[in-house]
Amino acid sequence: MTIYKIRNKETGEFGTGGVCPGFNKHGKTYNKINTARAHIRLHLNIIKDMERQLADDRIPNWNDMYRFRLEASKNYLDKVEIVEYIITESQIMTFEK
Secondary structure (H helix, E strand, O other): EEEEEEEOOOOOOEEEEEEOOOEEEEOOOEEEEHHHHHHHHHHHHHHHHHHHHHHHOOOOOHHHHHHHHHHHHHHHHHEEEEEEEEHHHHHHHOOOO
């Protein structure tokens, strides 16, 4: 069985998934590489959306929030990589805690 995780290259911890992901010892397990890639694409889309919003002068009060979210997503993508594990059925519980 093959599983995928998103790993922080600096700390070795695994991403917890979601829009505002953190990192911990176990992280989120993805059963398909496309699902892990979709998580990465989510952050790429957030970056594109935030850059578009920052270029829109009609919402100047939101600029600080957009800049913060934009930098957070860029920082996240700079740190992570998708890693593949081939595991046996008996190892599944170790990876999914």
